[in-house]
Amino acid sequence: EDQVTQSPEALRLQEGESSSLNCSYTVSGLRGLFWYRQDPGKGPEFLFTLYSAGEEKEKERLKATLTKKESFLHITAPKPEDSATYLCAVHYMTTDSWGKLQFGAGTQVVVTP
Amino acid sequence: NAGVTQTPKFRVLKTGQSMTLLCAQDMNHEYMYWYRQDPGMGLRLIHYSVGEGTTAKGEVPDGYNVSRLKKQNFLLGLESAAPSQTSVYFCASSLSSSVIRGTQYFGPGTRLLVL
Numbered sequence: 001e002d003q004v005t006q007s008p009e010a011l012r013l014q015e016g017e018s019s020s021l022n023c024s025y026t027v028s029g030l031r032g033l034f035w036y037r038q039d040p041g042k043g044p045e046f047l048f049t050l051y052s053a054g055e056e057k058e059k060e061r062l063k064a065t066l067t068k069k070e071s072f073l074h075i076t077a078p079k080p081e082d083s084a085t086y087l088c089a090v091h092y093m094t095t096d097s098w099g100k101l102q103f104g105a106g107t108q109v110v111v112t113p
Numbered sequence: 114n115a116g117v118t119q120t121p122k123f124r125v126l127k128t129g130q131s132m133t134l135l136c137a138q139d140m141n142h143e144y145m146y147w148y149r150q151d152p153g154m155g156l157r158l159i160h161y162s163v164g165e166g167t168t169a170k171g172e173v174p175d176g177y178n179v180s181r182l183k184k185q186n187f188l189l190g191l192e193s194a195a196p197s198q199t200s201v202y203f204c205a206s207s208l209s210s211s212v213i214r215g216t217q218y219f220g221p222g223t224r225l226l227v228l
Contacts, residue, residue: 105155
């Protein structure tokens with residue numbers, strides 16, 4: 001069965017303490033991998049799209065990387081405002097032309113001052 | 114631009130009652146989606162639409178119906194609510210390009226409690 005797994009489930013960081021989140025996938029026919037940020041009580045907000053192994057994207061203190069079977073979201077010197085749940089989603093080929101977009105369960109990040 | 118809006122924000126239903134959730138987008142997006150989000154699980158696709166007048170089933174369509182009579186609106190209906198449908202419902206929209214279909218814009222969500 002196609003799977004998208006995020007780890008860890010939760011992460012508690014001190015302000016300035018860099019760390020990485022993982023999104024691993026077992027799907028074949030990857031069309032794209034997406035990272036979203038979700039604040040409590042709100043809808044997910046798009047961060048990055050990665051299309052091929054070796055690709056990297058950056059935005060402020062966040063950097064996303066992609067390999068053939070996983071993606072990492074690196075948070076450098078995080079601030080309390082980086083506290084959120086980070087979701088990854090994988091778009092992959094299926095028998096119909098639309099394909100499928102599958103979300104992971106998310107990693108909840110808390111950054112304390 | 115308001116982006117994607119959802120109505121209502123919160124609703125309590127009794128088992129067997131019906132209701133309709135409304136989603137509206139002002140970005141002229143072709144694609145629209147309804148998801149549900151439950152604790153410990155990823156977003157799961159209920160139904161989606163690739164354009165006005167068309168709808169298709171997603172991963173968990175049972176117990177739900179949808180309609181897309183206008184390009185900017187996507188309605189999600191629960192004909193006979195069950196406690197298992199207690200969840201947070203998100204609507205999203207995206208452009209039609211298959212390459213960037215995963216770049217979706219989400220609404221703020223509707224919290225539904227079925228007693």
